[in-house]
Amino acid sequence: MDTEQLARAASQGDDEAFYLLINAEKERLYRIAYSYLRNEADALEAIQETTCRAYGKLRQLKEPKYFLTWYIRILIHCCIDEQKRRRRAFFPWNLSERAPEPQGDTDDKLELEEAIGKLEPRYRHVIILKYYQDMTLTEIARLLEKPEGTIKTWLHKALAQLRQQIGREGGNGYVET
Amino acid sequence: MSKHDSLESALYSGGDEPSGIQVPPNLDEFIRKGIELGQAERRRGRKRARRRLWTGSAALILLAACVFSIRLSPAFASLLREIPGLETFVNYIRSSEDRSLGWALDNDLVQPLGISEDYEGVSLTIEGLMADNNRAVIFYSIDSRSDRVFAKLDKWEITDRNGESLGAMISSGETGVEQEKPFKGKSRGTIDIQMPEGKRIPDVVVVKTTLQNGDPENPNAVKNAPNPFVEPPSVIVPDLLNEHQYEIAVPVDHSKFEGMKREYEIDKTIEVEDQLITFTKATVHPLQVTLTVIGDPRNTKRIFGAGDIRMTDETGAEWKSFWSMGEIEDGATIGFESSYFHEPKELYIEGGWFRALDKDKLEVVVDTERGQIIHAPDSRLQLTAVGPYGKFNKLTFSLTVNKELDNMFYGGIFASEYKDASGKKYEMVSIPGGTISGATGMGGPGEYESYFYLEDVDYKQPLTLSVYSYPSYIREPYKIRIK
Numbered sequence: 001m002d003t004e005q006l007a008r009a010a011s012q013g014d015d016e017a018f019y020l021l022i023n024a025e026k027e028r029l030y031r032i033a034y035s036y037l038r039n040e041a042d043a044l045e046a047i048q049e050t051t052c053r054a055y056g057k058l059r060q061l062k063e064p065k066y067f068l069t070w071y072i073r074i075l076i077h078c079c080i081d082e083q084k085r086r087r088r089a090f091f092p093w094n095l096s097e098r099a100p101e102p103q104g105d106t107d108d109k110l111e112l113e114e115a116i117g118k119l120e121p122r123y124r125h126v127i128i129l130k131y132y133q134d135m136t137l138t139e140i141a142r143l144l145e146k147p148e149g150t151i152k153t154w155l156h157k158a159l160a161q162l163r164q165q166i167g168r169e170g171g172n173g174y175v176e177t
Numbered sequence: 178m179s180k181h182d183s184l185e186s187a188l189y190s191g192g193d194e195p196s197g198i199q200v201p202p203n204l205d206e207f208i209r210k211g212i213e214l215g216q217a218e219r220r221r222g223r224k225r226a227r228r229r230l231w232t233g234s235a236a237l238i239l240l241a242a243c244v245f246s247i248r249l250s251p252a253f254a255s256l257l258r259e260i261p262g263l264e265t266f267v268n269y270i271r272s273s274e275d276r277s278l279g280w281a282l283d284n285d286l287v288q289p290l291g292i293s294e295d296y297e298g299v300s301l302t303i304e305g306l307m308a309d310n311n312r313a314v315i316f317y318s319i320d321s322r323s324d325r326v327f328a329k330l331d332k333w334e335i336t337d338r339n340g341e342s343l344g345a346m347i348s349s350g351e352t353g354v355e356q357e358k359p360f361k362g363k364s365r366g367t368i369d370i371q372m373p374e375g376k377r378i379p380d381v382v383v384v385k386t387t388l389q390n391g392d393p394e395n396p397n398a399v400k401n402a403p404n405p406f407v408e409p410p411s412v413i414v415p416d417l418l419n420e421h422q423y424e425i426a427v428p429v430d431h432s433k434f435e436g437m438k439r440e441y442e443i444d445k446t447i448e449v450e451d452q453l454i455t456f457t458k459a460t461v462h463p464l465q466v467t468l469t470v471i472g473d474p475r476n477t478k479r480i481f482g483a484g485d486i487r488m489t490d491e492t493g494a495e496w497k498s499f500w501s502m503g504e505i506e507d508g509a510t511i512g513f514e515s516s517y518f519h520e521p522k523e524l525y526i527e528g529g530w531f532r533a534l535d536k537d538k539l540e541v542v543v544d545t546e547r548g549q550i551i552h553a554p555d556s557r558l559q560l561t562a563v564g565p566y567g568k569f570n571k572l573t574f575s576l577t578v579n580k581e582l583d584n585m586f587y588g589g590i591f592a593s594e595y596k597d598a599s600g601k602k603y604e605m606v607s608i609p610g611g612t613i614s615g616a617t618g619m620g621g622p623g624e625y626e627s628y629f630y631l632e633d634v635d636y637k638q639p640l641t642l643s644v645y646s647y648p649s650y651i652r653e654p655y656k657i658r659i660k
Contacts, residue, residue: 015212018212019212023208026200026204030198030204031198044204044207045207049211050211051208051215052215054211054215055211055212055216056215130188159184159185162184
């Protein structure tokens with residue numbers, strides 16, 4: 001069965017089909033959860049919670065072919081909830097938990113991650129989904145339920161803010177050439 | 178100089194790091210566990226934690242199944258999170274099934290307040306509100322720092338500054354309780370005020386509520402909210418030591434939503450199984466869209482409500498309907514999620530069926546001494562028990578509904594007025610601390626129980642009750658253009 005058939009079976013009460021759907025994409029889903037929560041236990045918890053919520057809402061899934069998009073949307077929501085619950089200082093990266101003494105390449109990366117952590121949430125979503133999850137603008141637009149033009153604007157603004165932050169804070173000069 | 182020559186490539190390489198995110202081998206267990214939890218929740222059924230109180234006449238809420246939607250927090254919402262007390266509400270708004278709240282939040286409609294009244298270590302705070310011309314959603318919190326008292330607020334009363342009832346449909350619910358039950362901590366909730374068509378929300382809304390103090394030394398002290406359906410009032414009342422009434426005047430800043438309203442005259446009549454139904458007008462407010470609908474007086478059926486009604490736009494996107502005030506028979510107002518901040522090019526009202534019952538079937542006749550139902554609309558309605566409830570009598574009815582077709586919550590299907598065989602009229606007893614309609618969904622799947630409370634007096638049998646909602650239908654697909 002393909003995804004759409006599986007999703008249709010799942011929404012009609014086939015629990016094994018539901019499991020297979022998630023299982024087929026579990027690595028990708030886990031990575032999304034991890035890139036938000038930056039910690040294995042929380043990411044696993046988020047997958048469990050999302051699966052539970054999705055199961056409960058299965059009858060509301062209107063378009064079986066968008067099962068994955070729908071699931072990811074719930075997943076992101078779970079991740080946001082989780083972050084609020086833990087009242088972390090920054091979302092999505094909590095730097096205090098990171099390894100100390102970053103050097104060189106890692107240093108750049110950390111600085112960049114810190115800058116992303118300071119972005120407005122909607123900009124952060126676009127950055128994470130595009131660069132860390134390799135999603136296309138069309139996919140992101142569908143996921144966030146916004147027109148593609150809006151997503152494009154957010155992406156440009158997010159990049160502009162990142163450049164500005166890294167520049168101003170004496171970073172290593174991420175300048176477009 | 179960084180080895181990355183551009184920000185984008187830095188970002189790509191940041192994400193392109195499979196070794197950075199190791200997928201744990203036990204991921205499967207968590208997926209399985211999630212499914213098990215979901216199955217368990219489905220078995221238990223969804224708890225109906227919300228309690229509603231009504232003022233005004235026949236008001237009923239459609240507990241429609243709603244499409245899950247997530248809203249991501251823009252800057253304004255993050256800002257609100259910084260205001261102590263409002264953070265929880267932002268989360269609540271984001272997860273609400275009514276997306277209007279989230280859109281209004283994004284468009285700066287929140288009015289932070291922070292007005293408190295403190296009584297013996299228990300404070301009631303109005304944290305803020307969101308409003309438009311016809312609706313206000315008030316966010317409150319209760320903070321109990323005292324270990325002497327059990328903080329439970331009840332008997333909500335909402336008036337204008339002169340103490341006059343608003344005639345509005347009001348629902349209240351808790352959004353999250355962090356109270357160490359029963360005595361300390363914080364709990365939060367919302368009060369949702371829906372004004373009737375054509376009435377504006379006043380400049381000042383007065384919120385009154387009663388603090389009920391339990392005694393921590395008393396083992397019978399109220400530890401959880403008493404369940405008026407299980408415990409007769411005689412059990413609930415004596416455990417409360419004393420009561421205090423809070424009264425807070427809540428200012429509503431009308432300048433926040435001045436002029437935010439778009440009106441559309443419709444005036445189109447449809448025919449559904451020989452019954453005529455006219456859609457008169459739609460008004461788009463920031464927090465809701467209201468639609469007025471009226472039935473023709475010559476109709477042979479009483480039309481209770483529009484079953485699957487929804488608002489759609491040119492792309493087919495849907496706005497859900499959450500409530501309906503009044504009956505279509507006499508003119509009803511139906512509320513939808515708001516399209517105000519989206520401004521679709523075209524707007525439609527669509528649906529395929531209505532709840533309606535022959536006018537000669539509206540009465541339910543019961544003999545409460547023999548415990549028999551003499552006349553009912555059909556055999557799906559049964560009288561299952563008659564028994565004492567404190568000093569009152571309680572009738573228990575069951576009603577079987579095909580939930581696949583109709584997901585409305587059929588509790589309290591009866592109007593509160595009833596009469597005995599001599600024609601003498603009575604009102605259903607209202608139960609302290611409880612919902613007045615007297616209903617829960619505790620029966621089997623698709624089975625609803627309705628409770629009706631009577632004064633224990635000598636009636637001339639049988640008694641006649643009347644239904645104001647019933648799961649019988651008339652069908653005809655319709656699609657009507659609003660704009």
